[in-house]
Structures are given as structure tokens and as C-alpha cells.
Amino acid sequence: MTDNPKHEIFNILFVDDEENVLRSLKRLFIDDDNIEVFTASSGKDGLDILKNNEIAVIVSDQRMPEMSGAQFLEKAKKVSPDCVRIVLTGYADVNAAMDAINKGGAFKYITKPWDDTDLMLTVLNSIETYRLKKENRRLTELTKKQNEELKKWNTELEFYVQQHTVDLTKQNKELNNLNEKLKRNLKEFITAFSNLIELRDKTVRSHSNTVAALSGGIALKLGLSESEIENIIVAAQLHDVGKIGIPDIVLIKDADELTSDEMEEYIKHPVRGQAAVDPVEELREAGMLIRSHHEWYDGNGFPDRLSGNKIPLGSRIIAVADKLDRLTSGGNSRLSLESALNVIKSLSGIQFDPELYGMLHEVAKEKITIDSGAADAVEVELRPKDLMTGLIVSRDVRSGTGLLLLRKGATLNERNIETMKRGYHIDPSKSGIFVWKRTR
Ligand SMILES: [Fe+2]
Ligand SMILES: [Fe+2]
Numbered sequence: 001m002t003d004n005p006k007h008e009i010f011n012i013l014f015v016d017d018e019e020n021v022l023r024s025l026k027r028l029f030i031d032d033d034n035i036e037v038f039t040a041s042s043g044k045d046g047l048d049i050l051k052n053n054e055i056a057v058i059v060s061d062q063r064m065p066e067m068s069g070a071q072f073l074e075k076a077k078k079v080s081p082d083c084v085r086i087v088l089t090g091y092a093d094v095n096a097a098m099d100a101i102n103k104g105g106a107f108k109y110i111t112k113p114w115d116d117t118d119l120m121l122t123v124l125n126s127i128e129t130y131r132l133k134k135e136n137r138r139l140t141e142l143t144k145k146q147n148e149e150l151k152k153w154n155t156e157l158e159f160y161v162q163q164h165t166v167d168l169t170k171q172n173k174e175l176n177n178l179n180e181k182l183k184r185n186l187k188e189f190i191t192a193f194s195n196l197i198e199l200r201d202k203t204v205r206s207h208s209n210t211v212a213a214l215s216g217g218i219a220l221k222l223g224l225s226e227s228e229i230e231n232i233i234v235a236a237q238l239h240d241v242g243k244i245g246i247p248d249i250v251l252i253k254d255a256d257e258l259t260s261d262e263m264e265e266y267i268k269h270p271v272r273g274q275a276a277v278d279p280v281e282e283l284r285e286a287g288m289l290i291r292s293h294h295e296w297y298d299g300n301g302f303p304d305r306l307s308g309n310k311i312p313l314g315s316r317i318i319a320v321a322d323k324l325d326r327l328t329s330g331g332n333s334r335l336s337l338e339s340a341l342n343v344i345k346s347l348s349g350i351q352f353d354p355e356l357y358g359m360l361h362e363v364a365k366e367k368i369t370i371d372s373g374a375a376d377a378v379e380v381e382l383r384p385k386d387l388m389t390g391l392i393v394s395r396d397v398r399s400g401t402g403l404l405l406l407r408k409g410a411t412l413n414e415r416n417i418e419t420m421k422r423g424y425h426i427d428p429s430k431s432g433i434f435v436w437k438r439t440r
Contacts, residue, residue: 277290
């Protein structure tokens with residue numbers, strides 16, 4: 001046999017109604033270990049063998065009673081389409097052999113009497129054709145199967161990647177939420193802390209919040225980045241945190257009434273303020289602004305006698321806002337907004353950065369408009385349970401013992417409503433919450 005590396009055994013089938021022909025044919029392959037010979041004396045028997053065995057090559061006589069070779073091969077083709085079919089025919093029957101080739105899909109015909117070597121060669125070549133066909137089919141099936149497997153892996157991979165992306169997005173969202181919550185907690189902590197400062201220093205009411213609102217407004221007009229604005233607001237809210245360590249007697253006096261010892265104590269508060277917030281990493285930048293909020297533009301301030309642009313911009317902003325609020329809300333010497341602005345204008349270039357005056361003026365005017373309410377609004381007093389989001393608070397909201405819960409001018413949202421409800425529950429106030437309500 002030709003190339004047969006796996007020593008596969010191939011079945012061949014001879015069909016002839018003459019026993020001696022079958023015997024002669026069988027004898028030709030008796031020594032070939034790779035070939036098993038089946039014989040049948042009729043087309044009908046041949047089909048039975050074909051149904052039960054994998055036959056590589058059929059060699060069939062053309063002239064047989066009941067079923068001719070052409071008819072048999074036609075049927076054989078339906079049972080086993082891959083097997084190679086050969087017809088044996090006499091010289092007189094060439095037309096019938098053509099019929100077998102056309103209808104039965106015969107590979108070729110061999111004429112009787114045959115030459116043994118030719119016949120053996122033809123059968124061996126036919127076995128090779130069958131083997132290649134079978135191998136080809138096997139490889140095609142394998143490729144198809146591997147393709148399906150690849151497709152499956154691909155789909156699974158895609159699904160995995162998608163799932164992983166969904167998980168990562170979810171984790172990212174959770175981290176963002178957590179981060180937001182931490183930021184909110186820090187802000188609430190800062191507000192609570194600045195409320196404590198105000199409880200300690202009775203000369204100022206809602207001073208920190210007003211300075212924070214004015215400073216934030218100026219920083220916004222200067223076009224600073226979101227994080228810079230945030231930093232300035234935080235520093236403004238905590239700018240006087242260092243006053244917690246100052247004795248009461250110093251706090252209740254005006255600056256020009258202080259003795260030199262008291263003044264020495266007072267000027268420590270910016271550095272103390274910076275030291276107080278320094279342990280909180282997120283507040284360190286704000287701490288630097290707190291340190292310099294009493295520096296003067298001409299270099300005559302404290303604690304470091306910085307001048308001009310050497311004073312951090314945030315500190316220069318807080319300084320003008322601080323002064324404006326102290327002039328307009330400070331005890332007996334309270335000034336009108338216009339007079340207070342004039343005082344600051346006269347100190348521009350000396351105590352304050354002259355570049356900031358215009359912006360302070362604008363922000364202060366806007367604030368006044370909010371504070372006095374719109375022309376079509378009336379002031380109403382509500383209980384905490386009746387508060388609605390979107391309303392503007394017309395007076396500072398304080399708990400029963402005077403702790404500031406919300407400054408006037410703030411817009412109600414779900415969070416600050418909740419804060420006030422809690423504040424009123426823990427430390428009830430006799431009055432309600434005053435808000436502006438539109439009349440049309
Ligand atoms: Fe201060
Ligand atoms: Fe202050």
C-alpha cells in the first residue's frame with residue numbers, strides 16, 4: 001500500500017455474480033495487511049455489507065442478474081457517498097460502463113479480462129483517494145470545531161471583560177461616593193468647628209460664615225480654580241480658630257483698647273489657628289492662609305510681616321472680607337455698608353490689596369440684595385417640619401442655646417433642612433425659621 005503512516009486497515013468490496021471472479025480478485029490482496037476484502041455475489045448483498053461496514057473502494061461487475069453494476073453503484077453512492085466506485089465491464093459493455101460513471105458516480109471502469117497489476121494499482125490509488133477525502137473531511141470538521149470553540153472562548157472573554165468593567169465601574173462609583181461622603185463630613189466638621197468659635201467669641205455672630213461667603217464670592221470673581229476657591233472658603237470659615245486659646249477679657253475688647261500684653265496674646269491667634277488645623281492633612285493649605293490673614297499689604301501686619309504679593313492671595317481676600325464684616329456687624333461701632341466700604345477703600349494699598357477692592361464692593365452689594373429679600377417676597381416664620389427646599393433663609397437660624405445652624409441668605413436643601421430639624425430636636429428654639437416667600 002502507498003503512504004499509510006498509521007497502518008490503518010481499509011475495507012474493499014468486490015461484487016460479482018461469478019464466484020471464480022470474486023476468488024481471483026480476493027487473491028490479489030491476500031498478502032496486504034492493510035486491506036480487508038469483502039465480497040458479494042449480488043448488488044443486494046453488496047448493499048447489506050455497505051450498510052454495516054466502512055468501505056473505501058467498491059469494484060463491481062456490470063453485468064449481473066436482478067441488479068446491474070450501474071444500478072448497484074447508484075444505490076451504493078447514496079449509502080456511502082465517500083467510497084470510491086469502480087465498474088468491471090466487458091469490451092462490449094462500454095456504454096453500460098458510461099452509465100455507471102454518469103449515474104453511479106463511478107471513478108473509472110476496468111475492462112475484463114483485466115491486468116492484475118493495473119487493477120491492484122487502480123484499487124490502491126482509489127484507497128489513497130478515499131483516505132485523502134476522509135482526512136480532508138476530518139480536518140474540516142476539526143477546524144469547524146476549533147472555530148466554534150474559539151468563538152465560544154471569545155464570547156466568554158467578552159462577557160468576562162464586560163463583567164469586569166461593570167465591577168470596576170461599580171467599585172469606582174462606590175469609591176467616589178465614599179470620597180464625596182468624606183469631603184461632606186469634613187465640611188460639616190468645619191462648619192461645626194467654626195460655630196464653636198462663634199460661641200466662644202460673643203462679639204461676632206455668624207462672623208466666620210459671612211467672611212467665608214464674601215471670600216468665596218471674591219475668589220469666584222477672580223476666576224480661581226474650584227479647589228482654590230474651596231480652600232479659601234475653608235480657611236475663611238476657620239480663620240479665627242486660634243482665638244479659642246485667648247482669654248475672654250481680650251476677646252471682648254476692641255483692638256485699640258488692648259494693653260500691650262493683651263495685644264501680644266491677640267496677635268498669636270493666626271499662628272495658633274494654623275497649628276490647630278495642621279494635624280488634619282486636608283486642612284494644611286488652608287492653615288497657611290489662616291496664618292497670614294492679619295498681614296498688611298505694606299508689610300506692617302503680623303505674624304511674619306509679609307508684604308504685597310508675598311502674602312498668599314487667599315489670605316489677602318480673607319483680610320478684606322474679615323474687615324468688612326467686622327465694620328458692619330461689630331457691636332456699637334457698626335457702620336453702614338457704604339461707610340465700611342469707604343474705610344476699606346481708604347486702607348487699600350496700606351492694609352489691603354488694592355486689586356481686591358472692586359470685587360469686594362460687587363460681592364458685598366450682591367449679598368445685601370440677598371439679605372434684604374426680593375421685592376416680591378415676604379418674610380414668613382416656619383416650623384422645621386414645614387420647611388421646603390429652594391426657600392431662602394431671611395435671618396440666621398440658631399438653636400435654643402444660640403448655636404448657629406444656618407446663616408441668613410442660605411438656600412434650603414434636603415441636607416440643611418435635616419441639620420435644622422436635628423438642631424431643633426436636640427436644642428429647641430422658641431422661634432421658628434424665617435424664610436423669604438414669594439408673593440407671586
Ligand atoms: Fe483674626
Ligand atoms: Fe476675623
